[in-house]
Amino acid sequence: MGGAMIDGFAERIRSGNSGGLISAWIGIPDPLFVNHLAQEAFDAVVLDMQHGVWDMTSAANGIGQGRLAGKPVVVRIPVGDFAMASRLLDAGASGIIAPMINSVADASAFANATKYPPLGERSWGPTLAMNHTGLPAASYLATANTETVAIAMIETRAALDAADDILAVDGIDGIFIGPSDLSIALSNGARLAPDTPEMDVVLKQLIERCRAHGKFACVFGSNGVRAGELLRMGFDFVIAGADTQQLRAGAAGAIAAARKVQSD
Ligand code: 3PY
Ligand code: MG
Numbered sequence: 001m002g003g004a005m006i007d008g009f010a011e012r013i014r015s016g017n018s019g020g021l022i023s024a025w026i027g028i029p030d031p032l033f034v035n036h037l038a039q040e041a042f043d044a045v046v047l048d049m050q051h052g053v054w055d056m057t058s059a060a061n062g063i064g065q066g067r068l069a070g071k072p073v074v075v076r077i078p079v080g081d082f083a084m085a086s087r088l089l090d091a092g093a094s095g096i097i098a099p100m101i102n103s104v105a106d107a108s109a110f111a112n113a114t115k116y117p118p119l120g121e122r123s124w125g126p127t128l129a130m131n132h133t134g135l136p137a138a139s140y141l142a143t144a145n146t147e148t149v150a151i152a153m154i155e156t157r158a159a160l161d162a163a164d165d166i167l168a169v170d171g172i173d174g175i176f177i178g179p180s181d182l183s184i185a186l187s188n189g190a191r192l193a194p195d196t197p198e199m200d201v202v203l204k205q206l207i208e209r210c211r212a213h214g215k216f217a218c219v220f221g222s223n224g225v226r227a228g229e230l231l232r233m234g235f236d237f238v239i240a241g242a243d244t245q246q247l248r249a250g251a252a253g254a255i256a257a258a259r260k261v262q263s264d
Pocket of ligand 2: 099178180181
């Protein structure tokens with residue numbers, strides 16, 4: 001599958017009628033994890049460099065494994081690490097998720113690192129991205145701002161208050177809501193409660209704000225059932241649990257099945 005088809009990802013997520021994309025979420029820093037999970041019917045793969053254990057080399061190789069499987073790879077960077085954002089785009093990431101974007105200043109700095117002029121000041125050097133996409137330099141330069149997406153995480157009180165202004169920043173293509181951090185913030189540290197009716201009210205309001213700005217909405221879902229609910233709510237891109245949960249749930253299910261048959 002050619003790079004151009006993978007890069008159609010930006011068009012799909014922006015379209016508002018993709019039917020809702022479901023992405024893998026991988027924190028275990030081995031490109032072979034991408035190789036395996038990309039075989040499933042995920043629309044994309046996210047590598048988590050904020051709370052996962054990826055470094056630049058393993059992430060670049062993880063992006064390569066996604067490309068091999070014909071799946072777009074989006075990377076969540078550590079907080080404020082916008083230099084890393086542009087390096088990951090150079091390595092062929094189809095999008096970057098930046099955590100804790102709390103203000104227009106944060107959003108502008110993020111867009112600056114991920115978009116070429118006139119939207120930003122991304123520095124030139126996409127050697128691996130050009131290898132992956134097969135695009136010559138002039139075509140890569142002409143299409144990179146639209147073919148890759150910059151996604152700002154909304155997950156604090158400050159970000160909620162500034163959501164409209166963040167969405168209005170040119171170069172921010174969409175938002176990704178972190179319901180865990182948002183629930184901690186909204187309860188002043190009292191609760192980790194990402195899947196509640198109160199949170200759903202906030203999520204629906206943020207989807208509306210995205211629609212008003214013509215931008216897309218992404219969210220973390222802690223399991224498949226929650227991901228389905230979030231898709232019904234209207235999200236354009238959802239997570240259906242992280243690699244570690246899926247791995248352990250699979251293992252727990254196999255052990256339980258074996259013990260059940262043994263004792264039947
Ligand atoms: C959050 O829910 O806070 C996230 O960052 C998604 O894992
Ligand atoms: Mg978070």
